[in-house]
Amino acid sequence: MNMELSRRGFLKLAGTGVAATSLGAMGFGEAEAAEIAHVRPFKLTTTTETRNTCPYCSVACGIIMYSKGDLRKGETADIVHIEGDADHPTNRGTLCPKGAALKDFVKSPTRLQYPMHRKPGSDKFERISWEDAFDRIARLMKDDRDANFVATNAAGVPVNRWTTVGLLAASATTNETAWATFKFAKALGMVGFDNQARV
Amino acid sequence: MMDSPRTAVSNPPVQPMETNLTQKDLIRRSATSELPPPERQLTPVAKLIDVSKCIGCKACQSACVEWNDTNPEIGENVGSYVNPHDLTEDMFTLMRFTEWVNPETDNLEWLIRKDGCMHCADPGCLKACPAPGAIVQYSNGIVDFIHENCIGCGYCIKGCPFNIPRISKVDHTAYKCTLCSDRVAVGQGPACAKACPTQAIVFGTKEDMKKHADDRITDLKSRGYANAGLYDPPGVGGTHVMYVLHHNDKPHIYSDLPDHPKISGVVQTWKGVTKYTGLAAMGLVAVGAVLHGIFGRANRVQPEDEANAERLVDSAETRGRTPDDPG
């Protein structure tokens, strides 16, 4: 409700008061309220529920995400609310201050939406297409690997190390993503491959 | 017919539900002397905040913001864990932190209290409110603001023994914790109670909450807190938000929780014409000017109306807060 509406309602009432009574309880008297008592409409009505777990710490609390639209029906789904899953044995519906505000992580204004590229020396990011980004990164990786790969050591033992390009894996990707990333990095011979566990 | 919910630990419905809190469940309405009796008596509910289990994580604040779709300001650090620095129209509940050295043990105790509307059985805000139907009380004990009826005068703040409501600068109406009336109306508990990681905040019938408090007090006494007790102050007829305090003999150490809250005598007794006197007695000298402005120019809002209203509200908002909370 904006101020204009509020004030109009008030003035209407005040006018009625003056007409109907004298000083009469400073203008209100027994006048009826403009709005009858009501609570806010329940905002999750007709939303779609999806079970997930919190991506922050390792307690892994169960959460329910409420969306307008259903991904499983092929629709666009907009998450409007997230709260704890009371069926989950660990958190029993509770969430910490981070988990309770997960919706605003999903919808953060600083969520990245497009691949961006910064040229050497530039002071800004510029849009780049996914295809161009993939082609360029793959080329950079291939060229570096071919130039710097250590196939054998001094004794002639195959060692297959690529030390000049590294990969830091995430701490919140799924196990399935982690396995795909593992295969990729180890097959390339990337030895500088680590994750947040060390830190 | 659905009665009051018994717990906050449940998953909300997504199918359309009939609301369980309507005009017919009112037991009090501001500036209204003749209110038809409610058609039924809902079981009184309560939120119990066990300060001794609270870890000060602010999940309650977070859950409150998300559920009520408010937008608290991102402020600055001023040397305090209290953020925002006071209750606001966008922050209905607030963890207040006090570093207290127990003189008996010489041990530091970090007293953390969740501040917010106490949902008094005898609500000072409602009694002070001059706008018909702007503040209502349901038979389950919830005291709720009906914003369409609110005139933003700020008397509710003056009437509140706990200094809780805040006036929005944007829409000029008063805001405070609703006890998640929209959730309670469909059989759910408040968002803060559901979220609370340690279940320091629990929700249910007032009777159940008192029993639960007894168990907690027994446990606290076994840990050496001889004065542990339930804060359900009789001066306001008891409250529908209660605390378990380890030091119930001195509530004021918890960021100035009133030891003996009661509604101002002026608000308590004012009726009809005396209300005007009462307001003056409470120090709201601007009220005459505001009312004059309205009566004089009934159909237009003048800049001075705004200014007067602002003054009134500002005077309420700048009242002193706790020492731990530099505002």
Added chain:
Amino acid sequence: MTNSWTDIKNTDLVVVMGGNAAEAHPCGFKWVTEAKANRGARLIVVDPRYTRTASVSDLYAPIRQGTDIAFLNGVMRYCIDNDKVQWEYVKAFTNASYLVKDGFGYKDGLFTGYDAEKRDYDRSTWDYVIGDDGFVVTDPTLQNPRCVWNLLKEHLAPYTPDMVERICGTPKDKFLKVAGMISECSSPTKTMTSMYALGWTQHSKGSQNIRGMAMLQLILGNIGVRGGGMNALRGHSNIQGLTDLGLMSHLLTGYLTMPTEKEVDFATYMSTRQFKPLRPGQTSYWQNYKKFMVSFQKAMWGDAARADNDWAFNYLSKLDVPSYDVLRVFELMYDGKVNGYICQGFNPLLAFPNRAKNTKALSNLKWLVTLDPLDTETSRFWENHGDFNPVDTASIQTEVFQLPTTCFAEDDGSLTNSGRWLQWHWAGGTPPGEAKHDTYTIAQLFLRLRDLYRKEGGAFPDPIVNLSWEYADPNNPTPEELAKEINGRALSDLTDPADPTKVLVAAGKQVTNFSQLRDDGSTMCGCWIYSGNFNEQGNNMARRDNHDPDDTGAYLGWTFAWPLNRRTLYNRASADLQGKPWDPSRKLLEWDGSKWTGYDVPDIAPTAKPDEVGPFIMNQEGTARLFARGLMRDGPFPAHMEPFESPVANVFNPKMRGNPVARVFETDVAQLGTSDEFPYAGTSYRLTEHFHFWTKHNRVNSALQPEFFVEISEELAKEKNIDNGGWVRVWSKRGEVKAKAMVTKRIRPLTCDGKTVHIVGVPLHWGFTGSAKKGFGPNSLAAFVGDANIETPESKAFLVNIEPSTAPKDRGASA
């Protein structure tokens, strides 16, 4: 965690030391409050700061950061001196009675075999006496002075309550109260749980901190029982999973290890991984190593991994150093020896110590790729943000790709929590803009590289062109396909060794679990410890039966726990040598005369007799090790070591700095400060309102804790004329931060070795992106030195100075 979050409710005493569970893991901490409310459990907090965990504790004791070993050794000594030992457990389930080689000893803060030049020990004396039968010689009476128990007693002797106070600054009366309460848990019917996190790991001797508590728990008989255990509270939602899956320089999946250069072929590699039992009749489960390793190679390279090519052993890199861990890689980067770097959901600019070094290192890269759902400081390391990132943008020649990814809400898959539960989740939202799943991005890069190698050839293309990539849509492997690969399947019919006509698993079918894996190439399995996650019964990680018979907290029907859906590790140790539970009211398992039964999946062969087979089946001994042999680089017993930057000298050897065998790079030695110049003990930590550098992007969490600050005592504030809420400058040998000062009673000066030690607390959640106020992190201050065993940086203890200051330039909301 050896146990699970929900098991904590079964405890009698919670010790939070080296962590701050109420703030960092609030919903897990719920189970502490449950134990307190329902069992009358007590909570002890030992921490340099009076934390929000301490605010609900029964007893709080202060400690100087980096001195936990002295404290824990003191508690162990107290328990032994006061006969508070779970004797039956110690004698049967630990190596207390094993004899140690002559020559092993400890003097002046050092174990035998120290080589100051190499900064390493010759660990050959740190081992057992082996008898003619090939087994360890033991003395079950514990009389032999060379048995582990007596050596331990000797080692602990100096750690008196006075010595603890002298080193740790913990007042003696507080220490004695803590030790007294802990010692009561030596009763078979009283249990203590240890909840720790990065407060113990982020030290140059982090592994030894944890060992100290693990040994104490063994002495008290608290490992393998309900409400007990060593509970590492992992920091991130899937840090456990990424470690289990071997996304580390020195690891393969399931704690198989990368080969070194010395392991020239598969036979040599396997020769050091035979894991022959050291005591008669013991399981030594790692004897199955080869089955898991061959199945792993088959999962990686399919038909290209054959018996005749050593299962493609040479496709794996062989390490020339213990690991190319993140500190080493950034050191190489700093030296200009790394050209390209990919950061997947990681923000190293703020995560690794010595930010100035990190900035320089990243600036040396030719190219950087970041994959993240959020904007990160790392992806913008080249952008000038005034005092908050004072770089010369134009001079930085790094090409940067910032690739947007989906977040949890937009993908399906499993995460492994701290209690080893693999929980499946489902996507519920449409990704923003052009954000893509990581698997898609990885697949695109892989397929392009594979095409390039097929077309152009190049350096050793074999492991790339032969990598198994059999997905319905190779451009976009599904989470289900990947999960099934992790579980493993039969590549040909698996027949019963006793009856070759009987097919146990038909070719192409998922194996039930890792017990069906073979070393002949007939099975494949991505990660053996996860096997069972997605078998022919379906996706076990998606199970949602939350029943808990008799309220044990086990929840066997809820998702899937590794290994084999076991919820409490070493659970056979919950029963005595007759197989009866130590505490009948807290039964986990019981021997029914022919097999183990109970509430959990037995962590032992179901028919292994209780008086024959030891509970610690992954150890060659079958018992737990109070004496770690040569398995840890810095000692078989934990010994007090100071942080590299310490306000006081090591009382056992004043010349010794930090951990004597921790790796320190030369450039970093010059950047270590001393207490003359930097008199205050800095430490770093999380706050409950934030999660790392993520939630500063969230308007709600930003409102709850908007701006960077440091915490100091009232005493230090007075000494330095610092006002609460005023600006201060904090600096170390490596950098500086400007912060608001939070002056508090929750931090008090300590007296250590006669000297007053002031603590400066530096929380870690701010940067220059997001919606919170711009700020700094503790990594601007901390030293670039890691733990001697696993290279976790010493971010919890460093030296700083502090003074009143003015606001930094270009302050204000980040965004």
